[in-house]
Amino acid sequence: MRSAVRAVYLVGLEDSGERLDKWLTEHLQDDDVDISRSVVQKWVKSGLVTRIPAGNVKASDPIEPGQQYAVEVPADDPFTIVPDDIPLDIVYDDHDVVVIDKPRGLVVHPGAGHPRGTVINALVAKGITLSSLGGEMRPGVVHRIDKDTSGLVMFAKTEVAYYALTEQLRDHTVDRQYLAIVHGRMTHQSGTIDMPIGRDPQDRQKMAATDNGKRAVTHFQVLEKFERYSLVECRLETGRTHQIRVHFAAIGHPLAGDQVYGRRHSLPIEGQALHAQTLGFVHPTTREEVRLKSPVPEDMQQLVDKLRSGVLC
Structure with missing residues (x-):
């Protein structure tokens, strides 16, 4: 017997008016579900996709901000989260x-x-x-x-x-600030990258700055410049998949260590030099502001120290 994995998706402001089947396909792909738009249309027709709390929908329905859709993703076996004893901070x-x-x-x-x-x-x-x-x-x-x-x-x-x-x-009221090391000495001390992001038409496993994508906005401030790299603070206005990585690659300053969007020869770090340093939000029940800050991880700090000293160029 086939079971289903239930997921719920919320429509954002920038998605207003888009067809349900197109919007839902993109979100499922972002969640690593290998799916086509035609299959999503079949799911909608068979009742696997419903609007909360209104009920049945059509694939061509225009979506509106604030709407929520439940999707019963067919699966061969029931999914159970297995506890793993992994250290967490x-x-x-x-x-x-x-x-x-x-x-x-x-x-x-x-x-x-x-x-x-x-x-x-x-x-x-x-x-x-x-x-x-x-x-x-x-x-x-x-x-x-x-x-x-x-x-x-x-x-x-x-x-x-x-x-x-x-x-x-x-x-867009959650404060998300990141620290990044990017290739090149940036010419602007601060600025905004406003480029839509969507699936790369040449490689569906990647994202790309494309006219057919969804609006994506990243604000940045250059904190320090080195010989061939820059230390940058980024603030997300939107939150697209791989947004900072795609945006900086698109303007010619890919993130150091990025194996997908970056350069073959880069700084010695396992993964992209990107750290979600600050998180601020309004508490759901107390309505008080919560603002948290994470220290720079050791691997990134070592790179910055070496760049400052000239050990890395």
Whole structure:
């Protein structure tokens, strides 16, 4: 008997008016579900996709900000998150929200190719209950950072927290600041990269700056310049997949160590030199502002020190 993995997706402001089937296909692909638009259309027709709380939908329905859609993704076997005893640096934890300082190399949630060994597996092992609204493979996940990006990532433990935090992300009121080392001496001290991002038409496993993509905005401030690199602080206005990596590659300053969008010869670091340093949000129930900051990881700090001293050029 076939079972299904349930996932819930929230429509953002920038998605207004888009067809349901096109929008949903892109979001499923972002979650490592190998899916085509025609298959999503079949799911919609068979009732596997519903709007919360209105019910049945059509593939051609235009979506509106704030709408939520539940998807029953067919699976051969029931999915169960297996607890994994992985060390985690939990920097904030209360009844509603848990925030961890993720090390480079750790995946946020289970997905295709990595059913275990993720942050979610580790949280379950610690007895932390997360909201089910994100779906069976993404319980409580309201935003993500890449496997080879380090830093702060938050999870919702209750339905109230999930709705409140996803709404803040949709409205671009969550403060997410990153530290990055990029190739080249940047000519501008500060600026904004406003380029739409979508699937790379030549490689569906990658993202690209493309006219057919969704609006993506990254603000940056150059903190320090070296001979052939720059230390940059980035603030996300939107949160597209691989946004900072794609944006800086598009303007000719790819991230150091980025094996996907970067250069073959780069700095000695495992993964891209990108760290989610600051996270600020309004608490879902107390309405107080929460602002957290993560120290620069040792591998990035060593690179900066060597760049300053001229050991690395």
